[in-house]
Amino acid sequence: MTPPRLRLPENRKVRAGLAVLALFVAVALFGPYVVEGLLGLSPSDIHTTDAMQGPSGTHPLGTTATGEDVLAQVVAGARISLLVGLVAGTVTTVLSVLVGVTGGYLGGRTDSLLTAITNVSLVIPGMPLLIIIASYAQGRGGWLAVALIIGLTAWPWGARQKRAQTLSLRHRDFVTAAEMTGESRWGVITREIVPSLAPIISVSFLGAVVGSMFADAGLSFIGLGNINTTSWGSMLYWAQNGSALSRGAWWWFVPPGACIALVGLAAGLVNFGMDEISNPRMRRPGRRARRLAAAAAQGARGTARPATTNPHPRTNP
């Protein structure tokens, strides 16, 4: 197989989603320097004189109950939140590919066993399991431990999907050809099947990253995980505990949640766009196609009914 080429899909949703994600990665990488260097704001400096203040010139997103700057915290939190998401997403994806593809390709008893394990793990609710493991970990190992715990509990969904995809590839000619040339089973999996699944794996990786960020935020929100490291989840925890809600301090809990939501939305856009690419029926026909269809419908009118294959003959005159 030739190494996969990197090129951006034409789809607008995919591009918009990727752009938002790239923006957040940039904020996580360089944001703290910009905020500290240019604006002189630090996530941990305490300004007791203007604690719990709304957005203002000195503090663009206001301050917390202890007087920390919310903007600086959001920017600093991006780093930990994305890091946890990336590590946990990687663990999830690697495990799900290993279990799903191996089961789907090998078949037989191995597959039955792996499928059984996957299905059992799938029906045991994730959040309670995560909470119970994290509460025994007691913050040992920091963000890395949290990321690993999330990764180890989140793989079954992906494994199921990848097994189904592998089954559909299992008897394609290129797989059979590789087997004929004496490729080992591990070789077929790593050199033939996994590269063919690359688009699906990358989309599900994105989903896993976002899912892990949600899980991390949820864990921090109830006070598990790393509430003393600044992340979007721990900000929400302190906002909830500092009764930001009853004191009307929306600037404290809206920004971190909005960031999580934006990342989720971006991943959703990419996912949706990829669906449109792989299944043209999902998308709204292009302008040219719509014009042609309208013309065809005009021509067909008067015979019986408008052409049924054309779902919307008269959109956008």
Added chain:
Amino acid sequence: MTAVTTTTAPVVAKTGRRVGLGPARYFLRRLGFYAVATWVALTLNFLIPRLMPGDPASALVMQMQQKQALSSEQVAGIYRLFGKPGEPLWDQYATYVGQVLHFDFGISVAYYPTPVWEVIRTGLPWTIGLVGLTAVLAFVLGTAAGVVCGSRVGSRFDSIATPAAMFLGSLPYFWVALLLLMAFGAQLGWLPLGGGYDGDLVPSFNGPFLASVVSHGILPALTVVLSSVGGWLVGMRNMMVTTVSEDYVLLARAKGLSKGRVMFQYAARNAVLPSVAGFALTIGTVVSGQLLVEIVFAYPGVGYLLYQAVTNVDYPLMQALFLNVSLSVLAANFLADSVYGLIDPRARETRS
């Protein structure tokens, strides 16, 4: 490592033979699966605390004592639940299974001196009621909207509802809860700020109490429905898109049947099957999300109890909650699976 070269032989058998099971055998198979899943949940609940390095019971006692004073009775209870140092794991497991069978989960620390099972029993109805209501509501609303969107891709409704659903689906549950609480509870003051019912009322089946239960439930329910409706909409829409181009739908249209009839009675009936099949698996996700929502609203269900257990380092309560939530989800899954097996004969088909 078995049979390296016989890769093609089982293939024919695999794709060629499909076995349809009768409802009874399908039911038994699912029962077997859920029995295994129950055992796994039970054993995980046993093993997780014991995976801690050293002697877990003593470590837990020490950690809990930092937070509050423990009576000697409580300490004894913790050793009974998490194993005495040096006791073989098998003996501990036997004791543990015996305790679970007798609903003996020890004494709660957060709600001392109430037994853990009593504490959980007060929370379960709230959570089950809310999850049951919201899961079904979200499914019905999302699926119906998905039919409308999928039957005309690119229509005005589709181009508003689908992105909106995606947007709502990508928001964290508990953050939506915070926003709704701020808007309708704190700012507008239309709905109560938290709890399951008005604290001044005595729980009973009378008008004012039920009304207060409803008014306290609106925001939590709305949160869960808003956050989970999008998944159903998008899933149903995508299935509809595939189904409407099937020949039998074309035939129904050609017969001159009304549009609504073709969409809802012909296309949607088949397109909905994957959603119904997926319903069982989403119960766990909805419960997971709701646990956090309950914390925001201080709703007296198991999620709020779990939060109390975590903040008060109440390990007996935490353990028992995990077990009870898992087993309830498994039971709900089994129910949903059984219903699906009855309505779709293809679900009973297994490839062997």
